[in-house]
Amino acid sequence: MPNNTTTTEVAQKLLIIEDEGEMCLLINLLLDGRKMEVEHVKTIADAVEYFQQKTPSVVLLDNRLPDGYGLDFIGYINDNSPETRIIMISGMDAAAKDVALENGADIFLEKPFTRTQLCQAINDLMEAEIFPC
Template sequence: MNQAALQVAKAKKILIVEDEGDICLLLNIILNGEQTDIDHVNSIAKAKTYLQKEQPSLIMLDNKLPDGLGIDFIEYIKQHYPAIKILMISGFGTSARDLAISNGADHFIEKPFTKQQVSQSVQALLI
């Protein structure tokens, strides 16, 4: 197996659930080179459809989505796909952090975030 094929085989799949295109682009740029395979959806409904076909190692989940709150979606993910790690990203501060963690999120990053916060969180969750 050649080097490129080995890297693809080792790549961890990440699903970004975020409706803001700029944030998705920024996350893609930050995670480029982290041996990850990144997919993106912009709603909870599309995330549910995606999860019926794919099993990512990590979901990066925004809270405010067009069809609901990511915080409420955490319990669904953990109930149906307990092996998937969840990194909640929200601009709603401490109250959102506490609720996300109590609902089952593995980690929380507050917007605005830094490249270092994202990279360190993703690396820690994908070990």
Template structure:
């Protein structure tokens, strides 16, 4: 009997980042890893998205126009406990401990390499 190979559904990733260039770069990199990528540029839009969808992974910037990503981690974990969170920030390196305490799975400091991004994504999703 032949078993038909089924292609797994791409993992959903939400990028919450207000820097257009970084959004585009993350989108391109994750797209080549067979991931369904959406992005929003504010916590308000992220909240709307998360009330409709359940991503496997959220890439979360800390400094956003309407607040701090670090304070938004609890919202993500409350509504989607299984969703993994990678906190990304360039200026708040000291925030890594707080981000992890608040429920982030990984803290990625800007600037990061493609290899660091892929390792972080693979570590939390596998």
């Protein structure tokens, strides 16, 4: 049977790099059924492996991960997947926001963030209304 899927029908990919299971579940529930394929990894090592196989449109990147800091991983993403947009998520202070944006993150969302803030950030980066806010 031929594959009739066109490029425009393929869902955008969103990768969540977050080690807290509850946070991932919450984000998945917020984004479920939308025009994006959502995947999740818990460590930087798993994220590197993911990037070797796939290119997400957007990454939600936590800062404190079991094997390093998301702030340090921003450069890897920008070097290896420059088309990928980065939303840094962290409960840290304004200094982390400044460093994240200086390192190349597109948007910084402070935890806890609202569904509206998350949806608006993704819509802004994708330049389309993928999620109704």
